[in-house]
Amino acid sequence: MQPLLDFQRHETRRQFFGSTGLRMGGLAMALMGAKAGLNPLRAAANERVHPALPGFPNFAPKAKSLIYLHMNGAPSQLDMWDYKPNLHEQFDKDLPASIRMGQRITTMTSGQARFPVAPSMFKFTQAGKCGRWISELLPHTAGVVDDIALVKTVHTNAINHDPACTFVMTGSEVAGKASLGSWLTYGLGSENNDLPGFVVLTPTWSSKSAAQALFTRMWSSGFLPGRYNGVALRSVGDPVLFIQNPPGVSGSDRRTMLDALNKLNERSFREFGDPEIQTRIAQYEMAFRMQSSVPDLVDLGKESEATLSLYGDEVKKPGTFAASTLLARRLVERGVRVVQILHRGWDQHGSLPTDIRAQCKDIDQATAGLLTDLKQRGLLDETLVVWGGEFGRTVYSQGTLKRDDYGRDHHPKNFCMWLAGGGIKGGISYGETDDFSYNPVENPVDLNDLNATLLQCMGIDHSRFTFKYQGLDQRLTGVEPANIVKGLLA
DSSP, X not given: OOHHHHHHHHOOHHHHHHHHXXXXXXHHHHHHHHHTTOOHHHHHHTSOSXXXXXXXXXXXXXXSEEEEEEEXXXXXXXXXXXXXXXXXXXXXXXXXXXXXXXXXXXXTTTTOSOOBBOXXXXXXXXXXXXXXXXXXXXXXXXXXXXXEEEEEEEEOSOOSHHHHXXXXXXXXXXXXXXXXXXXXXXXXXXXXXXXXXXXXXXXXXXXXXXXXXXXXXXXXXXXXXXXXSOXXXXXXXXXXXXXXXXXXXXXXXXXXXXXXXXXXXXXXXHHXXXXXXXXXXXXXXXXXXHHHXXXXXXXXXXXXXXXXXXXXXXXXXXXXXXXXXXXXXXXXXXXXXXXXXXXXXXXOSSOHHHHHHHHHHHHHHHHHHHHHHHHHTTOGGGEEEEEEOSSEEEEEESSOOBTTBOOEEEEOSOEEEEEEETTBOXXXXXXXXXXXXXXXXXXXXXXXXXXXXXXXXXXXXXXXXXXXXXXXXXXXXXXXXXXXXXXXBO
16 A cells, blocks of 8 residues: 555646645745745744634634633532522422422432432522622632622533533534634634643542543544644643653754654645644644743742732642642733633532532632632633533432431533633622522523633634534534523623
């Protein structure tokens, strides 16, 4: 098998003259530039590494960057945000059939003889000028609720973690679709030439419950070009493997090696026209730039003690959620388009009170510190912050129910997410659930409606933002109609 000969044998007359014309045109441009005293390579170096698509954004954006805080495993809305004071009267009573309405449940509780109602054991108080009811688990977040728009009626199709996480991040349960961060960097590019446009952080967690696996499809570019993949920075050791040159190899040596490799790749691209070869060249170049930009990024020693104190003591421990949120601020400050933080350990089928305390301790001060820090620096108005999981938890207990110990199963029908920052109206609550936090009774919000709203804040009309694949004009918000949640917009 000889791929080059096979390629040339099957090349059409139109393809031959088209590719030859492009090559001759490129040569002519280079000669013209040389006569004019211009260096084409130097001119290219001054261009944006991550350019936006022509015509993007579609209109003036409210937010320039997105920080997405994903609580992987599904946090309990009943124990954190969705206050149901009358549930204490229902303790250990069976969930009414009129509330469940025959909805599907997972195999983890389908075999239970009964579904006993488990009210939250945690106290709720009102906070902020908006009077938001919030759990004692989130004392620091209570201080920033006036900047937050809480959505209580988000719903999804999936009832198990893998498809639900795929859906929340790509708008579809079907693997292979492009993630939210990839869509945004594809459309809007990034303003930093020395860092990826889309960065992913996977911090450590404190819960003792089994953590759900993370799949790269949650930050994959899917059918979009590979250069729009999220770049995951490691939480332990060097943020990027082989970020340091090996002994005996200098920066100039690395540059010489990379230039030679790029020439070989460019030759392959001229011969085969595979766009992924261009992606490979771009990724090698980005890796070279990151050798200097990443060490500066992760050097938190340049932050003041006042700033570090906003995030809590854990901020000084690499790989923690607190350290990750501070890195997120430093990334958007440097012009990175999307930062995604995935905090694991929220799948609490048993021992929920113990585990959720640990999880909330991980995230509470750091999340509040992030919003405060962004606001103090004038960045919150141009940064969209999103917090949430892949679905919610049931009001009934999984396993043995006690006043101070219970578990909760998966519940896709309604759960809580919140948004803050660019384009969002702070201090509001959107949607309402029934007395058991089991069904939305006012303003249900589909995940694709929420994604349409995020794109709106970033200056993108979701209905026009498409990519042709498998015979469809693919969209982040799916091929079915999605609606912007106007009640959340400032």
